[in-house]
Amino acid sequence: MPLPFLTADRTFEAASESALPYDDRERWRRPYRPGPWRVGAAALGLLLASFVLFASVLIALTGSVFYSEGSSPAWSVILGVGLLLIAGALRLLRSGVWVSRHGLRRVGLLTTRTVPWARVVSVRTVQQPVRWLGLPRTVQGQALALVREDRRPEDTAPLLTTHGLDFLGRPVGFDRAADTVEAWAAEYRRA
Known part of the structure; x- marks a missing residue:
């Protein structure tokens, strides 16, 4: 049974056909699928982000030794780094x-x-x-x-x-x- 969403497995002639019942040329579309290097780099970025987010949760639950008066808690800084990693990985996929x-x-x-x-x-x-x-x-x-x-x-x-x-x-x-x-x-x- 052919799976129309696997665009890489179709021939060039079949790639011009749309899997959708309409072909909206107003919408922006990428004329190719992201490559394995791009997907792999984004997956590694998301994996790293999950470790960073997990570390921020652990620091928030246990209390930070780096916290001093007038500075932001360490867990919020690490949370921000994790969110930046997620945004970067998603932007890499969209590139x-x-x-x-x-x-x-x-x-x-x-x-x-x-x-x-x-x-x-x-x-x-x-x-x-x-x-x-x-x-x-x-x-x-x-x-x-x-x-x-x-x-x-x-x-x-x-x-x-x-x-x-x-x-x-x-x-x-x-x-x-x-x-x-x-x-x-x-x-x-x-x-």
């Missing part, structure tokens, strides 16, 4: 490229940038040095480059790379995602 009828949105860990389709000149796959898992080390790979009318092509960071958190070890997934974003760009630049 990536999103598309809608309105334009292309690049969601990063700290920033979100939206480019309307009217400003997009082209979206194409190029062979270039790319960062490995977002670290300073570069390797030769493919990148999905966005060319805007208001910026030079070398001024923009690549949207997707073959060695990023989503596509390391998944070249077919990168090709599928790049083709989907290119198709969205071609469709809405004409409109």
Whole structure:
């Protein structure tokens, strides 16, 4: 029995079909699923957050040895750190490229940038040095480059790379995602 929610198991032709009875192009959607490195990093962040939150509960129940007059209790500081870890892990899962009828949105860990389709000149796959898992080390790979009318092509960071958190070890997934974003760009630049 096919499971339509397992989008990675479908072929490219079937990926264009919507599992929902309607296809709302007004909503922002990620044209690919998050990669295992992104999901694993977020899971480790959430695991660490659970230990930190558990520590804050233990400190709150037992009393803190670090508490002094005029300072906040240690459990509240540790609780804040745990909540920041949760927010960071969720933001990491949300990071990536999103598309809608309105334009292309690049969601990063700290920033979100939206480019309307009217400003997009082209979206194409190029062979270039790319960062490995977002670290300073570069390797030769493919990148999905966005060319805007208001910026030079070398001024923009690549949207997707073959060695990023989503596509390391998944070249077919990168090709599928790049083709989907290119198709969205071609469709809405004409409109």
